[in-house]
Every structure is written in structure tokens, then in C-alpha cells.
Amino acid sequence: MTFTPAKWPRKLRSQEWYGGTSRDAIYHRGWLKNQGHPHDLFDGRPVIGILNTWSDLTPCNGHLRELAEKVKAGVWEAGGFPLEVPVFSASENTFRPTAMMYRNLAAMSVEEAMRGQPIDGAVLLVGCDKTTPSLLMGAASTDMPSIAVTGGPMLNGWFQGERLGSGTHLWKFAEAIKAGKMTPEEFAEAEQSMSRSTGTCNTMGTASTMASMVEALGMALSGNAAIPAVDSRRRVMAQMSGRRIVQMVKDDLKPSDIMTKQAFENAIRTNGAIGGSTNAAIHMMAMAGRVGIDLTLDDWDRCGRDVPTIVNLMPSGKYLMEEFFYAGGLPVVLKALGDGGLLHKDALTVSGTTIWDEVKDAKNWNEDVIRPVSNALTEQGGIAVLRGNLAPNGAVLKPSAATPSLLKHRGRAVVFEDIDDYKAKINDETLDIDETCIMVLKNCGPKGYPGMAEVGNMGLPPKVLRKGITDMVRISDARMSGTAYGTVILHTAPEAAAGGPLAVVQNGDIIELDVSARSLHLDIADDELQGRLASWKRSHEVPVSGYAKLFHDHVEGADTGADFDFLKGCRGSAVGKESH
Known part of the structure; x- marks a missing residue:
């Protein structure tokens, strides 16, 4: 039986390519028919693009081709026409200088792949750290009906x-x-x-954090975040998402309908409850910028400050993602937030219902893995946003991964001008450093590294480690892996390479940290600080060509999401003109 356009409330976007009998329509249909597709697939059936970040060089996403087949099955079952589309895949564990440098490139490529091709909706197959925000950023920029399917964590x-x-x-x-x-x-x-099955990190690192953020935002089906990669229920999730995207196209349910300010506030509070990665702050602000929402570091501090961390997972706690799933996964966390008045219950999700409708009946099957609020892992979770003369635009710290006794600390700065300087000095037994000092790393921000690598959790000097000391205060304009831990102050803005105050910290300067007061202070006189800044000269190398130059010239600071300045806002999914 022919699938007719009358089943749909409006003309589908894909019909601009495939509809009618014009020369151009025959051109588009004819070439695709060389894959063996029957003619009635082009007669008004919604075309679903399965945007796949599979790559042999992205091991976290190595199983996504198999998941894509389950998505296709769901799309077929719901009356859609699935077409798999490979998109840029930035692997956290292979890309140099850092995968973060290519998040924005990936987002651009996804946006243009969606806008420039005949699809009516998209299933975003994601997993490894940067693949999740980049695909969500691209989808938000086109505002085309989209649903995320995460590859899931590896086994314990x-x-x-x-x-x-x-x-x-x-x-x-x-x-x-x-x-x-x-x-x-x-x-x-x-x-x-460490890597005994396919999938992303099994800790509450950035990949699992971003999977949780997507579910808390409402951009994935309930339960998506925690199902292990090799569990059969992961494949069921993929198939059900394939079914759901077809209805989303019919309903014209778009990212802008779901990714509201309230949805982002839900995600921020969720990040606090799960002990999520500091990287979430950068990615979520970039995603918000693509839908025109003003999300700031102040929102992160305001929404996350009083949220207890109740998920007992590494690096903050004891367990891993398998146990989190068996305990009930993110729906249990969202229910706890809702019961505590910390969830906007009416926020819409890709299911077409509210987030509260999805989680209100969730059951907690292990109260040591997902703890009651009365027995929280830490009373103050979330991400602490620090400000002061050392970080006028803000810096972040993850209290649940820090040493409590170091959250208020005054120490002497030991300065490393860049990561090479750190590597050259850190193992030197003559380095003038002890556990009371504060390690300071410069020129590792978005422009400085370039790309803002995960080097902020600097390893301690061996002579300190031999004393049994496992943590010191560390400050940088870099990021750190979501799997890392310690009293590590990150994303200091403005960054050193942009002439921020971090650039002029000197060996021996006294720095004061007070997390409860949200303060990070360089203890020198204001006129001396201004004098140092006035005489500062750039030391990092500036690229002169290629993508590196584009990145350096247009990347914004970590405090606003490190997106490109020309990519803010939604540009829509207009079809555009024919080129032949």
C-alpha cells in the first residue's frame, strides 16, 4: 500500500527534494534508488537521518553501527524512511591536541549535514564525550525534530x-x-x-554526565543514560527511539520546544545530584547558546549550589555505571529532585509528555548506589563557581571530588607557564614545593593550548606523593577529565592566553581559596596586579592557517561555553536553493 502525504499535517521538508515529477525531483530520487529503494518510500514518507558518530578510531562508539540497525527497525515500524549518515566523530582518547578543539567543528558539520540534506528528523547516535554536545549543538542550530540515543557505558x-x-x-x-x-x-x-567491553567510561565521567544531561534536558527517552552498551535493553532503547522520532516529525516537536531555560535548570540540578563532570558546564552553555538561551555560570551556581550529591559513583564515590543502571538509573535521581522541589516538573521531553510523568513512579533498587537525600554523599554537590581578582569571569570546582580540608586554603603559588613547563619541572626533586603550596598552570585554555585540554588535574610531584599526600590545590585555565578527582580549580577566565590575571601570577604569590564564599583571590595589591597586566605580553604561539586559525580567532571563553562567536543562535533548517 502506498504511503501518501495525506497522513501528515503539512508538507514534509524532504518533499522539497523528492516530491513531484520535476527534473530535480527525478534527479534526487533516481540517484537514491540505486540503493534499491522502492518508489513509494519517496511519496510523502518522513525521511529520518540517523546521524552516526561511529568510527574505528572512536572506541567508545565502536558499536553504534549495530545500534543504527535497531534505530532503522524502529523507524520502519513507525512508517518512516531511515537513512544512516556518518558525521564527524571527535574521539576523546585519540584526537590531538585535544578532542575539545574539534567539538565546534563537529557541531558545524552536523548542522550543515542536517540543513543541506533531505531529512525531516534526526536520531543522534552519540557516546564519547564530545560527540554528545556537538550533535546536540548542531541539532539545536537547525531546530529540526531530533532525539538522542547514547551508546551507553562499558561494563565494570x-x-x-x-x-x-x-x-x-x-x-x-x-x-x-x-x-x-x-x-x-x-x-x-x-x-x-579498564576496558572490558565496548561503550563509554564506566565512571560518572563526561560521557556518562552528558548522557545524563541529555536525558534531564528531555532530549532522550527516559532511562537512556545508564543502560550498559552491551545490555540488550540498549538495543531496545535504540529501536524505541527510532519509532518515536517519526511521531516527533508528525507533531513537529523540535529542540526549541524541549531545550528551554527550565530544562537547562533541571539538567544543572541533575549534574549536582549525580556528581557530574565539570565539563558539563562548558557543553551546556554552548548548547544553550544554540537555542538562544542565556545560560551563565551564575545559573550553574544558583541552581546547583544546594543540591546534594546522591549518586555514589566514581570519581566522587564507590560504584560504577552498571550499578547505577541496576539501581534504577537517572529516573530515580530525577524523582528525588522532584520530590525535593528541585525539578521543573512540567518540562517537556521527546516522549511528548512531561519529565515528571516519565519519572514519578521510578523505584530505587539500591540505596547505597543512589542514596536518599538524608544520607547524601555530599550535602553540597554541583559545580562551585569561584570569582575574585584571579578569576573575574569565573572558575569552577567540583566539591564532591575535592578534599574537604582544602576547600578553604591559603598557599604559595608554584607556577608552570604551560604544560611543557610543568612536565619539565614536576619530577625535579629540587622543585621548591610542598603539600601546602598551590600549583598554577597557565596557557591551557581555549586559545592557549589550543582547545583547552584536560590537563588541569596536574599530577603531584613525587616527593609530595611519597609523603602519602594525594591531593593539593591546583588552579588552571584548562579542563580536567570527568573521571578525575581532587581539589582542582578549572576554566579560570579570562584565560592566560587572552591576558587574564592568571597570566601574571608569579612564583611565591599567595593565593586564597574559599569555596564556601565562592572566592579565589590573588593576594597582591590592585595597583601591582594592574601593572603586571599592563606589561603582559603574549607567549603562546598563534596559528596562521587552517582550522587552528579559525578556532583561535573565533573561540569564546570557557565562561560562555567556548563556542565560536559566529555560531550563536538558531539558524533553522530552511531548504535553500537548488544548485543544478
Whole structure:
């Protein structure tokens, strides 16, 4: 039976390519028919683009081709026409200088792939850290009906009878090697245990955090965030999402209908409750900018400050993503937020219903993994936004991953001008540093690195580690992995490479940190600080060509999401003119 346009309330976007009998329509249909598609697939059936970030060089997303087949099945079942589209895939563990440098490039490519091709809706197949925000940013820029499907976390790691968190234990074991508490042979043996199945990091790192953010925003079906990559229910989720996107196209349910200010506030509070990655702040502000929502660091502090961390997962806690899923996953967290008056219950989701309708009956099956508020992991979770003369535009810290005794600290600065300077000095036994000092790393922000690499969680010097010290206050304009931990102050803005105050900190300066007061202060006179800034000269290398130049010239600061200045706002999905 022919599928006719009469079933749809309006002319579909794809019909601008495939509808009618004009030369251009025959041109578009005819070429695609070489794949063996029957003629009636072009007669008003919604075309669903499955935007797939699979790549052999993105191991977290290595199973997404299989998931794409389940999405296709769902689209077919609902009366749609699925077409798989490969899009830019920025792998966290392979891209140099850092995957973050390519998030905006990926978002641009996704946006133009959606706008320039005959699709009516999109399923966003994501997983590895930057693939999630980049695809959501691109979809928000076109405002085309879209739904996210995450690849899911890998299975728990186990080593010598202990849970092994991907990333988190990498940092711990690297420090143990320097402290002489672990042998290189044991480190190598642990390597395979860290990655024992396909999927993203099994900790509450950036990938799991962003999967949770997408679900809390309402841009994925309820329960999407935590299902392990190899669990059969992950494939069911993919198929159900394929079904759902067809109805979303019929209803014209767009990202701008879902990604509202209230939805972002829900996500910020969720980040606090799960002990999520500091990277979420940058990505969420960039995503908000694409739908024209003014989301600031002040919103992060206002919404996240009084949210207790109730998810007991590494790096803040004990368990891993498998246990989180078995305990009930993100719906349990959202229900707890709603019960505590911390959720905008009427926020719309891709399901077509409110977020509260989706989670109000969620059950908690393990109260040590997802704790009651009365037994929270930390009473003050979220991301603390610090300001002061050292960070006039803000800096961030994750209290749940920090050492409580260091949250108020005064110490002498030990300065590293860039990451190469740090590497050259940190293992030197003559370095004038002890555990009371504050380590300061410059020129690792968006412009400085370039791309703002995850180097902010600087490893401690061996002579401090040998004392049994495992944490010190560290300050930089860099990021850190969501799997990392410690009293680490990040995203200091303006960055050093842009002439921010961080650029003029000197060895021996006294720095004061007071997280409860949200203060980060360089203890020198104002006139001295202004004098140093006036005489500052740029030291980082400025690219002169290629994407690196585009990035350097147009990237904004971490405090606004590090997006390109010319990509703010929604540009829509207008079809455009024929070129032949």
C-alpha cells in the first residue's frame, strides 16, 4: 500500500527534494534508488537521518553501527524512511591536541549535514564525550525534530578484586607508580581490565554526565543514560527511539520546544545530584547558546549550589555505571529532585509528555548506589563557581571530588607557564614545593593550548606523593577529565592566553581559596596586579592557517561555553536553493 502525504499535517521538508515529477525531483530520487529503494518510500514518507558518530578510531562508539540497525527497525515500524549518515566523530582518547578543539567543528558539520540534506528528523547516535554536545549543538542550530540515543557505558572493570573505574583508576595508578606503590607490570596488567567491553567510561565521567544531561534536558527517552552498551535493553532503547522520532516529525516537536531555560535548570540540578563532570558546564552553555538561551555560570551556581550529591559513583564515590543502571538509573535521581522541589516538573521531553510523568513512579533498587537525600554523599554537590581578582569571569570546582580540608586554603603559588613547563619541572626533586603550596598552570585554555585540554588535574610531584599526600590545590585555565578527582580549580577566565590575571601570577604569590564564599583571590595589591597586566605580553604561539586559525580567532571563553562567536543562535533548517 502506498504511503501518501495525506497522513501528515503539512508538507514534509524532504518533499522539497523528492516530491513531484520535476527534473530535480527525478534527479534526487533516481540517484537514491540505486540503493534499491522502492518508489513509494519517496511519496510523502518522513525521511529520518540517523546521524552516526561511529568510527574505528572512536572506541567508545565502536558499536553504534549495530545500534543504527535497531534505530532503522524502529523507524520502519513507525512508517518512516531511515537513512544512516556518518558525521564527524571527535574521539576523546585519540584526537590531538585535544578532542575539545574539534567539538565546534563537529557541531558545524552536523548542522550543515542536517540543513543541506533531505531529512525531516534526526536520531543522534552519540557516546564519547564530545560527540554528545556537538550533535546536540548542531541539532539545536537547525531546530529540526531530533532525539538522542547514547551508546551507553562499558561494563565494570575489575582488577585484583577491586572495581576498576575507567579514567579514575588510570589517574590513581599513575600516581601510585610515581609514589613507588605500584609496579609498571601491574599497571600494564590493569590496562585490559579498564576496558572490558565496548561503550563509554564506566565512571560518572563526561560521557556518562552528558548522557545524563541529555536525558534531564528531555532530549532522550527516559532511562537512556545508564543502560550498559552491551545490555540488550540498549538495543531496545535504540529501536524505541527510532519509532518515536517519526511521531516527533508528525507533531513537529523540535529542540526549541524541549531545550528551554527550565530544562537547562533541571539538567544543572541533575549534574549536582549525580556528581557530574565539570565539563558539563562548558557543553551546556554552548548548547544553550544554540537555542538562544542565556545560560551563565551564575545559573550553574544558583541552581546547583544546594543540591546534594546522591549518586555514589566514581570519581566522587564507590560504584560504577552498571550499578547505577541496576539501581534504577537517572529516573530515580530525577524523582528525588522532584520530590525535593528541585525539578521543573512540567518540562517537556521527546516522549511528548512531561519529565515528571516519565519519572514519578521510578523505584530505587539500591540505596547505597543512589542514596536518599538524608544520607547524601555530599550535602553540597554541583559545580562551585569561584570569582575574585584571579578569576573575574569565573572558575569552577567540583566539591564532591575535592578534599574537604582544602576547600578553604591559603598557599604559595608554584607556577608552570604551560604544560611543557610543568612536565619539565614536576619530577625535579629540587622543585621548591610542598603539600601546602598551590600549583598554577597557565596557557591551557581555549586559545592557549589550543582547545583547552584536560590537563588541569596536574599530577603531584613525587616527593609530595611519597609523603602519602594525594591531593593539593591546583588552579588552571584548562579542563580536567570527568573521571578525575581532587581539589582542582578549572576554566579560570579570562584565560592566560587572552591576558587574564592568571597570566601574571608569579612564583611565591599567595593565593586564597574559599569555596564556601565562592572566592579565589590573588593576594597582591590592585595597583601591582594592574601593572603586571599592563606589561603582559603574549607567549603562546598563534596559528596562521587552517582550522587552528579559525578556532583561535573565533573561540569564546570557557565562561560562555567556548563556542565560536559566529555560531550563536538558531539558524533553522530552511531548504535553500537548488544548485543544478
